[in-house]
Amino acid sequence: KPKAIIGVHLYGMPFQVDAIISISQKYDIPILEDSAEALGSTYKGKNCGTFSKLAALSFNGNKIITTSGGGALVCKTLEEKNKAVFFATQSRDNAPHYQHSEIGYNYRMSNICAGIGRGQMEVLETRVSQRRAMNLFYQDIFNNYQDIKLFKEPNSDFFSNHWLSAILLTSYEKREALRLALENENIESRPLWKPMHLQPLFESYPYYGNNVAESLFENGLCLPSGSNLKPADLVRIKNTIDTFMLQESTIK
Secondary structure, three states: OOOOOOEEEEHHHHOOOHHHHHHHHHOOOOEEEEOOOOOOOOOOEEEEEOOOOOOEEEEOOOOOOOOOEEEEEEEEEEEHHHHHHHHEEOOOOOOOOOOOOOOEEEEOOHHHHHHHHHHOOOOOOHHHHHHHHHHHHHHHOOOOOOOOEEEEOOOOOOOOOOEEEEEEOOHHHHHHHHHHHHHHHOOOOEEEOOHHHHHHOOOOOOOOOOOHHHHHHHEEEEEOOOOOOOOHHHHHHHHHHHHHHHHHHHHO
């Protein structure tokens, strides 16, 4: 029996919360939320990171707000919070000397980094608005092309911060051709996350799935989504994509 279900709000898009909770309750398996990319996202008006026993947020430099590194653990109880703080402070026992009765870690965030994070929280709504505007920008582009699917909210229950806007093409070859076309214009893009079971570290371990993750990895592409992209940058991105799609249609 699995120890936990890890639900991932990928690229800021809430996962299918009701369905996952139903599975969790049916089989009595706790949920852990990977909300690293989903600060500011909600499902049915409730913040991502609040649907599970424990959740993790990331404040890495590439996230929607940053403390330059580190993150946060979202807990339900004071007991869980105290235990996490204990582990994060090297599991040091309450003694006048250094004593450790359990394995501990140095996961503390410095006061300076925490202060930066608190300041960044004041601009979170602005950052979310900017990322969502980027997704609308890409919707305007890809609505013209049937062969490319832009990931967007399936219905009004889902509110994504659109930390990254991503697309799905019809083949690996087309995905790679578009990536290289953008790269030739010095525009960075990258494939979707490589599935964990394909990572060299884990490839010798059993995997139970139906190849959906592999297909997304092969055919998906993450596009520039930064909050600081300027109008000239957007024009260059759009022109590069439109030129590529025109060439694709000519080849056909």
